[in-house]
């Protein structure tokens with residue numbers, strides 16, 4: 001071997017020794033090193049995206065409607081059968097729509113909202129549960145933060161004047177009730193022949209082209225199309241209220257408009273506030289519970305993190321009308 005190559009051989013040897021040492025050291029690092037459990041249980045019937053596994057190819061088109069307000073339209077979010085099922089559930093119990101009084105929190109009659117409507121019970125049946133779960137998947141917000149789905153029916157010029165979904169008062173937004181509303185998912189269960197658009201009068205963009213009602217042209221509008229769902233945020237990422245989320249339902253001028261609304265809170269939603277004794281005292285409770293602390297450290301966790309460790313008294317539940325759902329046991 002020529003003498004001038006000897007130094008590079010030496011540095012190569014040195015580099016190899018350093019590499020060995022590096023591998024030895026990193027081997028000692030705690031944490032995951034690529035091992036997998038022997039049996040990985042991959043659920044085959046679970047929901048991905050916003051369609052059930054195997055169906056998502058025909059669904060899933062998401063359109064950004066606007067950035068101010070932040071609004072997105074999910075085409076084919078509900079199937080034909082789901083739309084019909086929700087309407088059939090609601091038909092039996094439609095009453096004149098009301099609004100929430102900011103001072104008392106009670107529901108009162110109003111001329112700004114002339115539709116008829118009703119609320120479904122949370123998780124009322126299998127179809128409703130699947131929809132609630134799908135909403136949670138697209139918004140990436142826990143199902144527990146969602147209020148009961150509300151169904152509205154508009155005919156003969158019925159409308160909902162522009163309003164915000166976020167609350168203007170402290171009473172409705174009290175933390176033990178789930179806090180402020182952060183987002184709304186508005187699902188359309190029918191396609192009216194004329195009018196019935198959802199309008200955002202303070203949006204930056206406005207609709208201009210033909211084919212919109214006069215009311216819709218006052219702002220940015222979305223047509224009610226059976227099966228599609230509009231997701232918009234009432235709060236900005238900063239947590240501040242977004243006035244651009246002000247919206248209303250334009251008069252339905254021909255045909256019927258049916259919509260199903262799910263308002264989503266910043267925290268777990270509780271009817272009438274959390275039950276006594278069923279709260280977490282530390283904001284990290286949920287995270288600790290997920291990592292197994294309820295079992296490892298029950299003395300502390302079962303006292304301080306009652307909700308996350310699911311040690312609440314069933315009889316104290318205030319959402320027992322929530323049929324067969326985990327949150328009925330949690331509250």
Ligand SMILES: O=C(O)CCC(=O)C(=O)O
Nearest residue numbers: 160197198248249259261
């Ligand atoms: O039906 C619509 O388009 C609007 C409904 C609405 O504003 C609401 O439910 O908050």
